[in-house]
Amino acid sequence: EADIYQTPRYLVIGTGKKITLECSQTMGHDKMYWYQQDPGMELHLIHYSYGVNSTEKGDLSSESTVSRIRTEHFPLTLESARPSHTSQYLCASRNPLVNEQYFGPGTRLTVT
Amino acid sequence: GENVEQHPSTLSVQEGDSAVIKCTYSDSASNYFPWYKQELGKGPQLIIDIRSNVGEKKDQRIAVTLNKTAKHFSLHITETQPEDSAVYFCAASYGGSQGNLIFGKGTKLSVKP
Numbered sequence: 155e156a157d158i159y160q161t162p163r164y165l166v167i168g169t170g171k172k173i174t175l176e177c178s179q180t181m182g183h184d185k186m187y188w189y190q191q192d193p194g195m196e197l198h199l200i201h202y203s204y205g206v207n208s209t210e211k212g213d214l215s216s217e218s219t220v221s222r223i224r225t226e227h228f229p230l231t232l233e234s235a236r237p238s239h240t241s242q243y244l245c246a247s248r249n250p251l252v253n254e255q256y257f258g259p260g261t262r263l264t265v266t
Numbered sequence: 267g268e269n270v271e272q273h274p275s276t277l278s279v280q281e282g283d284s285a286v287i288k289c290t291y292s293d294s295a296s297n298y299f300p301w302y303k304q305e306l307g308k309g310p311q312l313i314i315d316i317r318s319n320v321g322e323k324k325d326q327r328i329a330v331t332l333n334k335t336a337k338h339f340s341l342h343i344t345e346t347q348p349e350d351s352a353v354y355f356c357a358a359s360y361g362g363s364q365g366n367l368i369f370g371k372g373t374k375l376s377v378k379p
Binding site: 160185187194195196197199202213244246248250253254255256257258259260 | 267298300302304307308309310311312315353355359365366367368369371372374
């Protein structure tokens with residue numbers, strides 16, 4: 155089992171609030187990812203990072219932003235949450251030796 | 267752009283029967299094909315993967331086959347059990363050595379006791 159953690163697991167907030175979803179891993183992996191999972195379960199890559207001080211936008215446009223100040227930490231921030239941001243957010247990291255990608259448990263965000 | 271098609275979207279089998287999920291991919295440079303199982307309320311878990319230099323891989327009741335010429339790969343689960351019920355995702359690497367994955371839309375497998 156991979157050691158990748160996400161907090162909070164569930165979050166309900168009002169429109170306009172700023173939120174940060176936390177993701178951390180203890181495996182020393184350089185590459186990390188954020189996915190958005192819609193109700194139909196499809197996974198969409200929204201951000202990824204090659205390592206410290208590296209952030210890239212994924213295939214799906216997102217109003218969220220990410221930062222990578224430390225290898226183990228890859229937080230995602232929404233400056234002003236809207237109901238359209240309601241979704242499941244999954245963080246992942248990749249083991250470069252075997253090219254395997256491991257997911258965290260996810261954060262289910264509801265914006266009212 | 268790159269694309270992965272996954273079928274069927276839902277699959278219902280009797281306990282003990284076999285289940286097969288099929289995927290096709292578009293990027294001929296893809297060389298890594300993992301399968302994930304996602305249970306309710308959890309993140310996807312890697313269950314098996316295959317690389318482009320291998321045609322088949324087996325791990326107990328789970329097997330994956332790859333046909334590079336046809337650009338398709340399949341997941342086979344034998345002797346299904348109720349605990350196999352979950353959503354299964356196939357994925358294919360793209361972008362060369364960058365190692366990003368593109369996922370299929372998922373298959374919801376239900377195993378009836």
